[in-house]
Amino acid sequence: MDSSHHLRSFGMSGMMITDELRSIEQQYNIELGHIAPAIKQSALEYYPQFEKEVRQQAAAMAQYYELFYCLEQSARKLITETMDEAEGPDWWxxxxxxxxxxxxxxxxxDELDMGMTPRSEQAIDYTTFGHLFDIIGANWAHFEPIFTSRLAVQRIVKNLNMLRGPIAHCCPMSEDEIDRLVLTVKDWFRLIG
Structure with a gap:
């Protein structure tokens, strides 16, 4: 047997173990922390065919996608809760x-016309990151008690929107931009009074 066959066998064994661990997690409602949420098996079968360098970049960038995902979801939640409380359920x-x-x-x-499953029942889940600031800005009186400065919010959201580009469009980030992302996320949380 050639070494590529051994490597594929090793990879497939790892995927089988991962599937077994995932089953245990689901059965006992626990998180073992061994991997990120599962990618469907049909997608995984193509993974070894991508170049090693691309797979390594994807693994390195995954943490920044996760950070941005959490940030964007928490911003949506903050907006939704603030507006619900201030304006009622028809605030949208x-x-x-x-x-x-x-x-x-x-x-x-457009998603319905393409036959796609709706991503959410909440309209805010269809907004871009830039839209979120526009909603905050249009309703600043409700957000002023939460944020220390409107100009700082605008600057941070603009930075985050620019930093989001490489993450959303699957490009590696330079070390400086990674540092900038981490600092900007810290700035975001510092703004929340």
């Missing part, structure tokens, strides 16, 4: 700028 229709609502409605319709 009453207080979100019309251009954002139109963008979201078009995106929802």
């Amino acid at each position: 229709e009453k207080k979100v700028p019309q251009a954002i609502r139109e963008y979201v409605n078009k995106l929802i319709q």
Whole structure:
């Protein structure tokens, strides 16, 4: 047997062990922390065919995607909870700028027209990161008690939106931009009073 066959066998054994651990996690409702959430088996079978360098870049970038995912979800939650409390359950229709609502409605319709499963029942889940600041800015009176400075929020969101590009478009980030991302996320949390 050639070495590539041994390597494939080793990889497949690892995937089988991973699947068994995932089953244990689901059965006992525990997290063993061995891997990120599962990718469907059909997608995994193509993974070894990608170049090693690309796989290594993907693994390195995964942590920044995860950081940004958490940040964006927490920003959406903050906005939703703040606006629900201040304006009631119909805040989306009453207080979100019309251009954002139109963008979201078009995106929802485009996904439906493509036969895709809706990503969410919440309209805010269809917004971009930039939209989130626009919603905050349009309703600043409700967010002023939360954030220490409107200009700082604007600057940080602009930085985060720029830093999001390489993550969202699957490009490696330079070390300086990784440092900038970490500092900007720290700035975001420092802004929340």
